[in-house]
Amino acid sequence: MIELRFHREIYAGEAVDEAVKRFAGFGAFELVEEPSHWLVRFTAKTSARERQVAGEVGNYALGASAERRKGAA
Amino acid sequence: MTASPTIPEALAGADLEAGSVHLLVRQELYPLDAVFAAAFTFIKDCWVLVDRADAERWKIVLTPKAAGRGADELQGWIGSYANELLSCAYRHRLAKENRATVEAVTTQALAGALGPPTLDELEDFDFSNEAFEDPLGIAQSWEEKYAKKPKAEVAPTDEDPGEGA
Numbered sequence: 001m002i003e004l005r006f007h008r009e010i011y012a013g014e015a016v017d018e019a020v021k022r023f024a025g026f027g028a029f030e031l032v033e034e035p036s037h038w039l040v041r042f043t044a045k046t047s048a049r050e051r052q053v054a055g056e057v058g059n060y061a062l063g064a065s066a067e068r069r070k071g072a073a
Numbered sequence: 074m075t076a077s078p079t080i081p082e083a084l085a086g087a088d089l090e091a092g093s094v095h096l097l098v099r100q101e102l103y104p105l106d107a108v109f110a111a112a113f114t115f116i117k118d119c120w121v122l123v124d125r126a127d128a129e130r131w132k133i134v135l136t137p138k139a140a141g142r143g144a145d146e147l148q149g150w151i152g153s154y155a156n157e158l159l160s161c162a163y164r165h166r167l168a169k170e171n172r173a174t175v176e177a178v179t180t181q182a183l184a185g186a187l188g189p190p191t192l193d194e195l196e197d198f199d200f201s202n203e204a205f206e207d208p209l210g211i212a213q214s215w216e217e218k219y220a221k222k223p224k225a226e227v228a229p230t231d232e233d234p235g236e237g238a
Contacts, residue, residue, distance in 0.1 A: 004122070005124065007123070007124050007125050009125060010105065010123050010124070010125065010131075011123075036125075052138075054120075055120030055136060055138065056120070058120050058121065058122045059116045059120055059121060062109065062112055062116070062121055062122075062123065063113070063116065065109070066106075066109040066110075066112075066113070069105070069106065069109070
């Protein structure tokens with residue numbers, strides 16, 4: 001299991017949700033809401049796959065959050 | 074965690090086991106938009122995660138997608154990111170400073186594209202504004218100031234040379 005922590009001030013919640021939905025087919029996701037972070041726990045068949053998919057989820061959430069900021073400005 | 078040999082330890086470090094490297098930057102110097110913009114150029118080759126290190130600093134973690142990277146290569150990635158971030162922050166600042174000018178020019182361009190005013194708009198237009206005071210005649214054109222007056226306007230003199238001939 002790998003855990004990603006997305007700061008709520010930086011990442012939009014909708015962007016994290018969108019990223020998780022996008023990669024839902026690659027393993028099991030668990031979302032936890034903390035006061036300062038969105039927590040995403042991801043489990044896949046192999047640790048290499050976990051690492052890769054978690055990284056891509058992070059990139060996707062970053063891009064989606066940036067798009068939302070741009071749209072809001 | 075290994076410190077970068079060229080970037081100060083307080084600003085950057087590498088986790089060789091995880092194959093990642095991080096950079097700490099001050100929020101007041103590097104706005105989040107610039108951090109995002111710089112991150113975009115690296116998402117093809119790296120996994121990028123942005124976090125808050127403390128109340129004043131962002132923490133940017135880069136993990137190259139290709140595994141087995143050495144310390145030198147990780148340092149190269151974070152150095153490139155730092156350069157890109159500096160460039161993005163500067164462009165962000167320029168855009169912010171020039172926003173009013175850009176908006177004014179755009180507004181003028183769009184207003185011009187709307188075409189000539191309609192009769193109703195002209196009817197509502199206030200033409201009563203007087204021109205500013207110009208006692209020294211500075212705003213007067215050269216043609217107006219030095220133009221020869223037509224002969225009809227010249228006052229007749231008592232002795233007209235034409236009459237006596």
